[in-house]
Amino acid sequence: MNKKIIAVIVILIVFSCMYVAKPTFAASNTRLAGDTRFETSKVISGYYANGKVNNIILSTGNDFADALSASVFAHEKEAPLLLVDTSVDGSKDAFDYINQHLDTTGTVYIVGGAVIIGKEFEIKLNELGFKNIVRIAGIDRYDTSYRIASSLNNLTVSTVVISSGEQYPDALSISSFAAYKGWPILLSPYDALPRGIKNFLLERKPSKVYITGGIGVISDNIKNEICSLLPQASVDRLMGQSRFDTNAVIAETFAPNPSTVYLATGYGFTDALSGSSVAAKNGAPIIFIDPATPTLPKSVASYFEKFHAKNLRPNLVSLGGSGVVSDEVIENTRDLISGTVQETSIYSIADITATVTQNQGFSLPTTVQAKLYNSDTIDVPVQWNPKVVDTSCIGSRVYNGAVDGYGKAIKLNLMVKEPMPISQYSTNFDSSQANRTENIRLAAKALDGTLLAPGERFSFNGSVGERTAEAGYKEALIIEGDIFTPGLGGGVCQVSSTLYNAVIIANLEILEKHRHTLPISYVPPGQDATVAFPALDFKFRNSLDTSVLIRSTVQGNTLTFQLYRKSKN
Structure with a gap:
């Protein structure tokens, strides 16, 4: 082969290798989850240690704070932290793990008193052949945290963490760091240090104290007490405006360049624990x-976005099922870390739904609300197609919008509805009287859709016409003088009377109206309007400054008239 050709081929191969797409996210993604919090705890423990272990920590999974300090103790004992329910029968997952993984000479540490984790757990463990059982419990959660801290082997503590015993997120945010470094986590109420915690600080004299959370969870009185007890110690508060902010502050402080990140819900303590x-x-x-x-x-x-600049690709481990850490959250985390998106990139723009009245003016919005990857919402300009809205026809229309930098189409679903009537009136009739019902239907249909211009006069007889057999009218009872007698068009007077009441409600000018010579039942006394072609008519004038539309409906045994304003355009 010609040497020049070979050289060209080599160059092409080199360039093609240079432009091979680089994986955007090479690190692993693991989900640790079960169908319940207790099964999830078992799965997490299996991930921690799938072989034999010498120690296991048992803690309640029912919203007690005793275990918030246990992560430090668990790390020292190289023990998984298993959650149990209120009863042995409800704690099958924990006992399954113990049976499979705890060495027969190993130790089970129960964190919390017998009111929280009953004596029956110790009995069951003994029955299973596990004799080394140690319970760590105080008179309350604060005393329990003191006893856990006092059980740690390291007697020369350089750093101590003070967290709220009433709100768990801050303690959990720092739990993995404190455990890794052997720092005790001591729980405190909002406004005063418990005696045991004071004694621990005086005994160990740490040179550094971290307070997790703002003054809304741990008051400055606590900080002042610590400074008074330990005048030589540095006391720092790790805090943000929310649990998520405090969580991120703690993560950035102690893990700016992590190789693994664990994701957990911020509104439940069990999975993170x-x-x-x-x-x-x-x-x-x-x-x-x-x-x-x-x-x-x-x-x-913001924390995740910084990884991209540092070329970090940490492994992601989700604690809990997709109901608490969704696949979308994981994907969005990966995209932020890989630099595929930025925290201020648009994540979604919701479709818009609007409803207007027929012929009502409507302007398409110039901006729409966009949700960003960092959960902020901002208004962004939008371009619509078509740009002009037509509200002349009743029904739904879809307008497509486009936003710069957002690849998906935005939809505005516009519903044009019939305007609200200026008046409405209904009467009932006996639908089993077939002839009378048909006459009502014919007369009502003749009036439906009648449009009266401002000042225009209306004549019932002129609009409905003569009631004849050729027009489809049938014999039914009519009033002649003082008797009811069969006649063509019986029932039409109910149509005129129903319309009359709708006209009265709309406050239109009545020009002609007659009463029946006998009482009728479908409208109140005095509110009837009889008609007889051509002698007796019902007339009114559209005295409004807009056109009036007459709509009539017959449904079941109900006759309804609705009058609508119609705009000049």
Whole structure:
């Protein structure tokens, strides 16, 4: 082969290799989930240790705070943290893991008193052959956190964490970091340090104290107490405006460049609690997401976006099922980390629905509300096709909109509805009287759609016409003098009387109106308007400054008249 040709081929191969698409996200994505919080806890524990273990921590999965400090203890004991229900029977998942993985000479540490995790758990463990059972419990959650901290092997504590014992997110946000570094997590009420916590601080004299959360969860009184007890210590508060902000602040402080990130709901403690022992293995962050939205909290989105600039591709581990950490959240996290999108990129623009009255003016919006990947919402300009709205015809229409930088079409679904009537009146009749019903239907149909210009006069007889057999009218009872007698068009007077009442409600000018010579039942006394072609007529004038449309309907045994204003255009 010609050397020049070979050289060209080599160059082409080199250039083609240079332009091979680079994977946007090479790290792994793992979901740890079960059908219940307890099964999820078992799955997470299996991920932590799938072989034999020497220690296991048991904690309640029913919203008690005793275990918030247990992650540090679990990490020291190299133990998975299993959640149990209120009864042994309801804690099958935990006992399954214990049977499969705990060495017979191993130890089960129960965190919390017998009111929370009953004595029956100890009995069941003994029956299964596990004799080494240690319960760590105080008189309350604060005392329990003190006892857990006091059980740690490290007696020379350099750093201590103070977290709220009443609101769990902040303690869970720092749990994996504190566990990894061996820092005790001590729980405190809002406004005053418990005696046991004070004693622990005085005994250990840490040089650094972190307070998690703002003054809404841990008051400055607590900080002042700590500064008074430990005048040589540095006391820092890790806080944001929300649980998600505080979570991100803690993550950025202790894990700016993580190799693994754990995702958990910010509105439930169980999955993050179970996952804290796993995340603590390498000091990985547990990042909170909001399960109510596929987008990420603003501070969390900012945290992830920074990874792209650093060329970081951490593994993602989701704690819990898709109901708490959705596939969309995971995908959006990956896109932010890979740089496929930015936190201020548009994630979605909802379709718009609007309803207008026929012939009512309607302008298409110049902006629409866009939701960003960081959960912010902003107004963005939109271009519509078509640009002009036609509201002359009743029904629905779809207008397509386009926004720069957003690849999907936006739809505005416009419903043009019939205007509200200026008046409406209904009467009932006996639909089993076939001839009379047919006469009512014919007369009502003749009037339906009549349009009266401003000032125009209306004649019932002129609009309906003579009631003849050729016109389809049938014999039914009519009033002649003081008797009811069969006659063509019986029932038509109910149509004129119903229309008369609608006209009165619309406050139009009555020109001619006659009463029956006998009482009738379909309208109140004095509110009837009899007609007889050509002698007796019902007439009125459209005294409004707009046209009036007459609509009539017969449904079942009900006759209805509606009068509408019609605009000049």
